[in-house]
Amino acid sequence: MNAVMTGPPVITGWSAVSPHGIGADAFAEGVRAQRPTLAPVDTERWNVPHSRAHLVPGFEVREVLGKKGTRSMDRVTGLAVAAVGSLLDRPGAQRETETGERAALVLATTTGSAASMMDFTRSSLVGARPYDVDPAVMPNAVMNCAAGQCAIWYGIKGPNTTLAGGRAAGLLSLNYAIRLLSTGRADTVLCAAAEEYSHARYWLERHSRGPEAPGAALGEGAAVMLVRPASAATPERPALAEILAVRSRVATGSRVRATLEACVRSALEAAGVGAGQVWAASPSDAPGLLGHLERDVLTEVCGAAAVDRVPAVGRIGDVSAASAQFQIATLLATAADDTTAAGGIALVTSADRDGSLACAVLRLAGPR
Structure with missing residues (x-):
C-alpha cells in the first residue's frame, strides 16, 4: 500500500560515515564531545604535499564492506554504500518498506569520484594503446556509480538519481526527495550525500580556490536521511x-x-x-x-x-x-x-x- 502525503514529509532516520567514525552513534558522540578530527595524512599514499585532512578513521573499502563485490570499488562509492548500510541496519529498520520497488535513492555529489575519472583517463593516455584500460574500473568513472551501487547492494528498486551541485547539492537532493514523494513516485526516499578525499580532489581544490582560503582542510564522508510521508512514521522509525x-x-x-x-x-x-x-x-x-x-x-x-x-x-x-x-x-x-x-x-x-x-x-x- 502506498504511503499518502497529507502534510510535510518527515525525516525518520539518519546515519553517517564521518571523520568521527562509522554510524550515527559515532557521529552523535563526536558532535557532543566536539572532538577534533584533523590529522596528518600519509603523503605517499595520497600523492599530496605535507598536508592535514579530516578523514574517516581506518576506512578501507574492503575491510568495511568485505571482499565480495568490492575489488574495484572506489572510495566515494564505498563511503556511500557504507552509510546507506549503516542506516538500513539500525534498530527499527523496516527493509520491506525502506528498500524494494517503492523506495528511491537520491545522492548528492560534486562530480562523483574525481580520482576515478582522472585515473581512468590517465591509463588510456599512458598505456601502449588507448584501450589498454581496466574495464572493471570504468563504472567508477561514471558520476552515478555510487548511487547505482547503493541500489544494487540493498535492493532499492525505485528512482535512482545523482545530483551534482557542489556545496548546494545536499539541499537540492532534499528538494528532489520531496518531489518524488509528493508526486507518488516513491513511498520512501534515502536522501544521501558523499564526498571522498583523494589526490585528485586535493589538487583540484588547491588550484581552484581563491586566495582567501588556500589552506582550508578537506574532509570526507557520507550521510543519509530516510525521508517519508508523515503518515509512514512508526514508533520504531519516529518523525525526527x-x-x-x-x-x-x-x-x-x-x-x-x-x-x-x-x-x-x-x-x-x-x-x-x-x-x-x-x-x-x-x-x-x-x-x-x-x-x-x-x-x-x-x-x-x-x-x-x-x-x-x-x-x-x-x-x-x-x-x-x-x-x-x-x-x-x-x-x-x-x-x-x-x-x-x-x-x-x-x-x-x-x-x-x-x-x-x-x-x-x-x-x-x-x-x-
Whole structure:
C-alpha cells in the first residue's frame, strides 16, 4: 500500500560515515564531545604535499564492506554504500518498506569520484594503446556509480538519481526527495550525500580556490536521511523532523549577500514561520569569504544565539557536497539531547562558490 502525503514529509532516520567514525552513534558522540578530527595524512599514499585532512578513521573499502563485490570499488562509492548500510541496519529498520520497488535513492555529489575519472583517463593516455584500460574500473568513472551501487547492494528498486551541485547539492537532493514523494513516485526516499578525499580532489581544490582560503582542510564522508510521508512514521522509525520548506536561488559576485538573505526569508515564509522562531541556524561553512558572508546573513536574520546553537559543520573539514546532510545530522544529534529543541525551527543553508544558494526549514521533534 502506498504511503499518502497529507502534510510535510518527515525525516525518520539518519546515519553517517564521518571523520568521527562509522554510524550515527559515532557521529552523535563526536558532535557532543566536539572532538577534533584533523590529522596528518600519509603523503605517499595520497600523492599530496605535507598536508592535514579530516578523514574517516581506518576506512578501507574492503575491510568495511568485505571482499565480495568490492575489488574495484572506489572510495566515494564505498563511503556511500557504507552509510546507506549503516542506516538500513539500525534498530527499527523496516527493509520491506525502506528498500524494494517503492523506495528511491537520491545522492548528492560534486562530480562523483574525481580520482576515478582522472585515473581512468590517465591509463588510456599512458598505456601502449588507448584501450589498454581496466574495464572493471570504468563504472567508477561514471558520476552515478555510487548511487547505482547503493541500489544494487540493498535492493532499492525505485528512482535512482545523482545530483551534482557542489556545496548546494545536499539541499537540492532534499528538494528532489520531496518531489518524488509528493508526486507518488516513491513511498520512501534515502536522501544521501558523499564526498571522498583523494589526490585528485586535493589538487583540484588547491588550484581552484581563491586566495582567501588556500589552506582550508578537506574532509570526507557520507550521510543519509530516510525521508517519508508523515503518515509512514512508526514508533520504531519516529518523525525526527518535519521538512517545512526548501528554496534555492542563484547569484554571484556582489549579489550573493542580498540573494542569500532573500532565499532564507523566502524559505521561512513558505514554511509559515518567522525568523524569531528559529531555534538553530546552520551555515555550510564554505571556505573563505563566502563562508563568512553566509554566517553573517544567518546572524542578521536569526540572531547569533541561533547560529551558535549547534557545532559548525566545518569542524569536520570541507565536505563540500555532503555539507547539508552533515548539517542536518548535526542538528538531529544535538536536538536529541536538548529538551529546548522540541518543536523548534532549524534553518540549514548552503552557498556554493559557483553561485548556487539554498535554504531548508525544519521543525525538530527534539528528545525522544
